[in-house]
Amino acid sequence: MRALSKVNKQAGKFGKNLAENFAENLTKNLAESFAKNPGEKGMVTPFVAVAICIVIFLTGLVVQFSLSAAKIGQLQNTADLAALAGAQIVQNTGDSAAACQKVQELVAVAECSCRIAEEKVVVALEVDPPFLGWGRKITARAVAGPVAE
Numbered sequence: 001m002r003a004l005s006k007v008n009k010q011a012g013k014f015g016k017n018l019a020e021n022f023a024e025n026l027t028k029n030l031a032e033s034f035a036k037n038p039g040e041k042g043m044v045t046p047f048v049a050v051a052i053c054i055v056i057f058l059t060g061l062v063v064q065f066s067l068s069a070a071k072i073g074q075l076q077n078t079a080d081l082a083a084l085a086g087a088q089i090v091q092n093t094g095d096s097a098a099a100c101q102k103v104q105e106l107v108a109v110a111e112c113s114c115r116i117a118e119e120k121v122v123v124a125l126e127v128d129p130p131f132l133g134w135g136r137k138i139t140a141r142a143v144a145g146p147v148a149e
Contacts, residue, residue, distance in 0.1 A: 086121035120145030
């Protein structure tokens, strides 16, 4: 029992000396490092500021692409429905001018071109990009009419 207690005392002294030496060396090394490079204090701030700017820019790009994708789908659906409505008018009345007029009425959200070719209604729509006007114009095209057998 005495031997174990003697070993514990020696281990305690060794651990205490080790911890004191480590703390002393650490503070000494840090003090030397700051003395050699005094201008490097606070250098994290510019890096964080640049990183935040990059994150904001990338978030804007993601928003731009997602809004554009949604707008493309919406515009294509509008073109499809307008072409179907025009084709139905052409099939029922045979009046191509009335069909294009109806297409123009239905598509008030975009620049629209309508033409009739061989009893088929061809509709082309074009709108500006949805977010801050970045990028190219968004276009959609649809053709509707009787199917040749």
